[in-house]
Amino acid sequence: MIRGSQSIQFEKAPYLISSGSIVGKKEGEGPIGNKFDIVGEDDLFGEETWELAESTMQKQACLLALKKAGVTPKEVRYLYGGDLLRQGVATSMGTEELHIPMFGLYGACSTSGEALALASMAVAGGYGELMLAVTSSHFGSAEKEFRFPLGYANQRPLSAHWTVTGSGAFLVGTRKSHVRITGVTVGKIVDYGLKDSQNMGACMAPAACDTIVQNLKDFGRNEMDYDRIITGDLGYVGQSILFDLVKKRGRDIRNTHMDCGMRIFDQKTQDTHAGGSGCGCAATTLSAYILPKLESGEWRKVLFVPTGALMSTVSFNEGESVPGIAHGIVLEHC
């Protein structure tokens, strides 16, 4: 059922049946390190390049989610996947062997929200009983893609994020579980004209605000109807901007907000500056930390809002701004 200008409320809400998370060494040493399914001993996962390592994580995350539900790849109707690398090669190389018909996505760090939105829309639309949503990021491949290869040992400003090495996969379908995706709010591109690609929190906060406020409006809810409103990777800088922007729109989410990028690393001891980021940040935190709380009923209703900064090295070298996008997923205990 259409809700307001950007949202859908599912009449037959799909279930989030199972999930898998795999992360790198640093993520395993962080505050929620013991909650991930697999923590790598190094960040190569047996491969020779960062890109292949990221692909391997995607495949492993998918296989974990499938295994937990006792499902084979053949039973999955469609896969929705993406990553941060140019032309999404981590997803192409990672999911290839699963032989599942697939839709490649790009929404920067918002892609886990995009994938969950499309997967749940497909299930609720009657296009299949099982869909897979997967995203990944890797510190090594992302630094090479967006900044400098690690060997350069470049310095990073305090507003910079630390890309999470990790992948999270989610099986969405008609089979009952304790978490349902009851609605989605599809995000718009929001551009405040910021050009500092090393301050992604500031670039993404306006989009997060837009999607959160729109979600509340479309569903006729107030901010306290959610146990948590959880952004993907705004980090410390982005969070304070988000609070201000939301307040200007007459809302206050200071008591309900959580950010995956601030949760996954310990800023004081792990030298991660503004916080974690990347397609894998929100996805692995959802799988390992958020879903268990929804499954147990500790949280009854959560608005999950992965946020993305839309840019490439070419666009910011040519002086373009860095717009943001954020997709909202309503998750409910059942």
Place this chain on the structure above:
Amino acid sequence: MIRGSQSIQFEKAPYLISSGSIVGKKEGEGPIGNKFDIVGEDDLFGEETWELAESTMQKQACLLALKKAGVTPKEVRYLYGGDLLRQGVATSMGTEELHIPMFGLYGACSTSGEALALASMAVAGGYGELMLAVTSSHFGSAEKEFRFPLGYANQRPLSAHWTVTGSGAFLVGTRKSHVRITGVTVGKIVDYGLKDSQNMGACMAPAACDTIVQNLKDFGRNEMDYDRIITGDLGYVGQSILFDLVKKRGRDIRNTHMDCGMRIFDQKTQDTHAGGSGCGCAATTLSAYILPKLESGEWRKVLFVPTGALMSTVSFNEGESVPGIAHGIVLEHC
């Protein structure tokens, strides 16, 4: 309704309401040059970089499709868009000003099929009455992204394609027109292990074969049930491989096959080697050449199969293969 292992047949088939096409100078000089809505005088479209030029084409193509249907951007529920550039910046920068909630896609040159599949699934699923699907490519930005900046004047092998400078946009919805999207076949990643990124036709032909044969199987059709089976940009090299592969699967499409990459340029006079390619190739040919024939009833049923080669400069420099993917869209006159 689910059909076979990869396809959907829509019970309430969405309409392809209107479309817009905009191309560069060379495309305007080709065999179907007089059929495009807009032909640029140069390939910059008033901008200073190839990337901004590509973005401008995307926006113009969307506005053309909307204008022909008398629809404002505000009335469009969701936009599904993609391009070939890293992190899909042509789409982000191009569609930003439309302020339509959007899903960013990446399927290489198959993206127009991916976008049409998702847009029609959303309409048929009841998620809105109007969706927009848009893709683009640009010779200048693509050469820089995948090969060398144009200023290098590098030589290209005869198996290489010429990336189409163009963008096509499609308005899909519940409002009646003379063309319906009656079904889709979502493609799998198919990898024959080929590593020659300058021979994309060979890399994509196995995926095209897979999707075409699967479509015929899923819908219980034979190849003569379609007036045309139209691939995106296999080109001359890819076409001959496709014929062989399809024949091995017990089918023969030699009499019904057409390739947009072979149609859009004149190989003999335009020095385009294996043919046109890029996200804009299949999209602009669909808008300017294929849809009019479906609208008039000259063709009653067409299988439109854009094909993509999944690679990046990083993946092929690291020695990875170039797998392909192809999505099938069934278009019918009504």
